[in-house]
Amino acid sequence: MRFTAPFRTLLCGFVCVFATALAQAQDSCPPHPPSPQDLHAGASRTDVRDRGFLWRLTRGGRTSWLYGTVHASRPDWVRPGPRVQAALAGSEVLALELDPSDPELMRAFSAPADPARVARVTAGLAPRIAALAARECVSATALAHLQPVLQVATLSLEDTRRDGFHPELAIDVMLWALARGAGKDVVALETPASQLAALLPESEAEEHALLDESLREIETGEGRTTLRRLLQAWADNDTPQLASYAKWCQCLDSPQERRYMERLNDERNGPIADKLAVLDASGRPFFAAVGSLHMTGPQALPRLLHERGFQVEPIALAARSTAR
Numbered sequence: 001m002r003f004t005a006p007f008r009t010l011l012c013g014f015v016c017v018f019a020t021a022l023a024q025a026q027d028s029c030p031p032h033p034p035s036p037q038d039l040h041a042g043a044s045r046t047d048v049r050d051r052g053f054l055w056r057l058t059r060g061g062r063t064s065w066l067y068g069t070v071h072a073s074r075p076d077w078v079r080p081g082p083r084v085q086a087a088l089a090g091s092e093v094l095a096l097e098l099d100p101s102d103p104e105l106m107r108a109f110s111a112p113a114d115p116a117r118v119a120r121v122t123a124g125l126a127p128r129i130a131a132l133a134a135r136e137c138v139s140a141t142a143l144a145h146l147q148p149v150l151q152v153a154t155l156s157l158e159d160t161r162r163d164g165f166h167p168e169l170a171i172d173v174m175l176w177a178l179a180r181g182a183g184k185d186v187v188a189l190e191t192p193a194s195q196l197a198a199l200l201p202e203s204e205a206e207e208h209a210l211l212d213e214s215l216r217e218i219e220t221g222e223g224r225t226t227l228r229r230l231l232q233a234w235a236d237n238d239t240p241q242l243a244s245y246a247k248w249c250q251c252l253d254s255p256q257e258r259r260y261m262e263r264l265n266d267e268r269n270g271p272i273a274d275k276l277a278v279l280d281a282s283g284r285p286f287f288a289a290v291g292s293l294h295m296t297g298p299q300a301l302p303r304l305l306h307e308r309g310f311q312v313e314p315i316a317l318a319a320r321s322t323a324r
Helices: 005-010 012-022 036-043 082-089 103-109 115-121 126-135 148-163 171-181 192-199 204-220 222-235 239-243 255-281 301-307
Strands: 053-059 062-069 093-096 185-188 286-291 311-315
Touching (some): 062 171, 062 301, 115 204, 148 204, 148 222, 171 185, 255 286, 301 311
Parallel strands (some): 093 286
Antiparallel strands (some): 053 062, 053 311
């Protein structure tokens, strides 16, 4: 069983707040989070273009938007392109998986784990976690207070910084800042507790196997390769690459992996679609920003919204960049 890209990126809202507090300064550490100067330089670029995946939603004479995001990015990706900016500006409400300003987010994800359970699911794995914490310059003492899956996900996301991707630059968070600056309401489509429940495997045996494989992915660099490919597909507006994720992620090779992906992705989509339908019924046009992998598979959000009476139209964004 593997740490799929949606699992790693789902945790970015938590890591944005918490991982920086765990970091220690050493020359061999992953790059630091971007500075305000880095962000200003990225946002000031003159070649800003639209990235990601956008759908127009029409129902009852109202137009809303569905946007596939990523939960980690680079300074030169943070500024939305003109089409995405216009869609957000024309909406009354920004709907996100979670509200980054919700104090319950930090409380839920940093709640101490049961020590006895931690000892069972990390049996034989603790030395590897400690070694990776040292490599990624993360405080092992502080890390030990988290749920084991959050420990390993934090290490994975810190490792991703070596490729220039930072959870502090989650596209959802950037959109939230723009919406709040414009005085728009922000609606959470899920709760921190429900996301955490989706992250935790159904049994201790499955969690142990997940941790074991996920540590291997960090140790070998395989996890970074998969996540980098997914993030680049988003930046390039590469819909075929996104749609074929299941074929190249190497994360759906067993019944256990497929079941975990269903819980982590597919089973959350129905309730999200229901909440968007209710939001639309209130008469307020919305801009919904949800992780891009929720737009894939048999329970893809565009398909579910169509079933709920929306006319769903994919919007072609800018041609992909040749830069890497």
